Amino acid sequence: MSGQTELELAGQVVELVRRLGGPAAQAEAVVTRADLALTRFANSGIHQNVSESTVGVRLRVHVDGRTAAGGGSVVTADGLSALVERTLTVARLCPPDPGWPGLTPPMPMPDAPPVDEATAHAEPDQRADRVGAFVAAAGGLSTAGYCRTAHRSSAFANSAGHSAYGRSVEAAMDGIARRDGADGVARRSTDRLSDLDGAELGAQAAAKAQAAADPVELPPGHYEVVFEPAAVADLLQNLSFYGFNGKRYAERQSFAEPGAAQFDRAVTLVDDPLGGSGLPFDAEGTGRRALTLVEAGTTRAVAHDRRTAAEAGAESTGHAVAGGATWGPMPRNLRLTGAVAGPASAVGRSTTGAAAGAVVDADTAALVAGVRRGLLVTDLWYTRVLDPKSLVVTGLTRNGVWLIEDGTVVRAVRDLRFTESYPRALGPGAVLGLGARAVRQPERVDGAWWAAPSVRLASWHFTGGASG
Template identity: 70%
Template sequence: MTERELAEQVVELVRRSAGPGAHAEATVSRKDLALTRFANSFIHQNVAGSSVEVRLRVHVDGRTATGSGSLTSPDGLRELVERTLVAARLCPPDPAWPGLTPPTPMPSAPAADEATAYAEPDERAARVRAFVDAAGGLETAGFCRTSQEFAAFANTAGHTAYGRMVEAAMDGIARTGGVDGVARLAADRLADLDGAVLGAQAAAKARAGVDPVELPPGRYEVVFEPAAVADLLQNLSYWGFNGKAYAERKSFAELGAAQFDPAVTLVDDPLAGSGLPFDIEGTPRGALPLVTAGTTTGVAHDRRTAAAVGGTSTGHASGESPTFGPFPVNIRLLPATAHAHTTGPERAGGEVTGPVADPDTAALVAGVRRGLLVSDLWYTRVLDPKALTVTGLTRNGVWLVEDGVVTRAVRNLRFTQAYPRALAPGAVLGLGRVPVRQPARTEPVWWSTPPLHLASWNFTGNASG
């Protein structure tokens, strides 16, 4: 049976077992993932797999329970329904039950790229080969992946939905003398991933990172490349624009307040790239403005958190939202000019020879009096969720910039920084013109951002401590 038929069958089984007074919603998703991994400059793993998940939520006699499984046989579906209904009878009453999504028109999603959805292993291998060759003998490692997801939804209110998403992504490093350079890109089409361009960028960064100097801790002006900005967007999403955190007053977000620099506009926009047109409650998804010219304008909600604040769901229900809360997963930081939307980095002419791989970043670096160019952030952990104070480390390349010129590689630094404060009014000195889509560890999560020039970033430690 198709995903749509399976979802409808699960709902019908609930009707038969629990009667007409039962409320139920079912989501069936099938994910196909193909992954080509490489290390020590050769492919060591090529895997492909397909998984199916059936998720059921029921509300019976004022009590709510959720169950899931991967068995789609008639017996498997009946067992899922039976144990979920048993769980509902054992649960405490749920007075905050938000009800089911009524029949609602679905938005049109971008057409999936069939060549990407059914890409052969040698197509991914060719991009790995190009990455390795472009690194010019440096040790390389990383992956190239293609994925697709089919999802269907049905509930006892008569609402149904169906969607599909396809994504390609590449993430690789080049290494020399213990120094790594990185390049990443996600796209709707495998054809938009150029392994040679990414490999050349990673290798140039690695070569430019040798013999680093140690700088003292302190506040530095910074230019963050898209990979580093992606960490800002991810933490702002999970902890700040989270509807549960907002409803419980644990988020920094204040709707209508000018909390960010006027240069900052953030939009959660799943249909601008790989994303499904509905969430697991069947709510349609579309562009959600989070920050408009510096003013906080929205947070992500599922039906439960929306009801708690007297709003409506924004289509961000997920398997994590009942506990952690609903959060955006496809944020775009809009570039300096609205017309400059592209699917990948602008390419500099000629050979890439230094840490600045594109003219977009170079233009921001040219405006730095004395500061740092940062490729990537990692191992970031939230210290204060309300202020969104985060600690973490730089990674894959840091360079000193003096009078607009990259002068020396710098050893990695630890930072402790309130992310909203770093983006506050007057703190953003510049934005690039070209957004670069960054892949996350799991699909279909991605962050689209240009490079970013900030007035101050608080580095609290160096290699010595």
């Protein structure tokens, strides 16, 4: 970077577009420095510690009514010139872009929460300490997973004179414990590495693995369910990508109907990018803020970038992402809130091979206590959308399913396949309870996370065993 800051580099790229593309060329540039570190473990031992520090440049230009985007990681003078020339050449070969919404004008940026410097500059032994605590707490069970830290500093500049700068950090841990082929899982995402308790997560994963031994097979059908936060995270992700996406809404491929009571009154969904350590602006330089998508069951909004906002006669909500012309704007920091569950009265009852209190925390146990007959589900995976308009999804359970009878977790169940409409499952009258504590779950996408409590749902359609 030759001593240049991210903001100086972004400005340099915009100036290069002006020089090489002419004064009429419009440009926006994002420069991000990412310091990422990952400590992996398997067979109860650390086998890999990796870190990387990269600088990436994203450029979008609009020339002669045509738009193109490009990116690169060579931030020398020659490398930046090559990026600009390449992107301008591509733009001139692209079809006209009549929907170009123009550049973000200069605007004030919201105040972002401060980053935790200890997390930004975490050392390998700090992650290793948490891995060691996870392994020790598993009590001899085989364990695997990772602990990661990330620090990003990002700058935005465009030829309309707008610029912005921000930083973000994240720490996350995801691990399993295994007993006789049965897995238990524990995950957490935070803004501070010091908030990750490896021993707590390891004990949680081990307790689930112990309780998941000797599962029985249940017939398919509609079951009342209690979903733990890891499973709820999959609901939030799919609702975000397919439902509250302004591009899909404009294309009539979304279930969302702003103003309609589409969810149970217990459900409030807020996209809160600054509720954690997040950047104060999106890929177009628009300031980010909390956006209420669902309020007490009523759909209030969908996410917009500048393009979808212009089509809808609205304003950008600060949800532009790289590649947004293809994928559309997506809320990626979704938090589920709502009514608080009753007292945790189910803790301590017996299960096959483990105490119920060891299988679930007190927050989830309060929901379990009200179930006459149903299933406790830890996690969902391999989920695929069958019908985007109604958001019918098929997928599998994993990392622990248990039968509940008369408020008691009684035995482990083999994994099941499901086919279910996510909005229907959360619809009016369908949510029988929410836990009191939202647990933030990590995501593979940069800067994304999902925060939710455990949820009790009146019905979930299981269509068969894991094999079909």
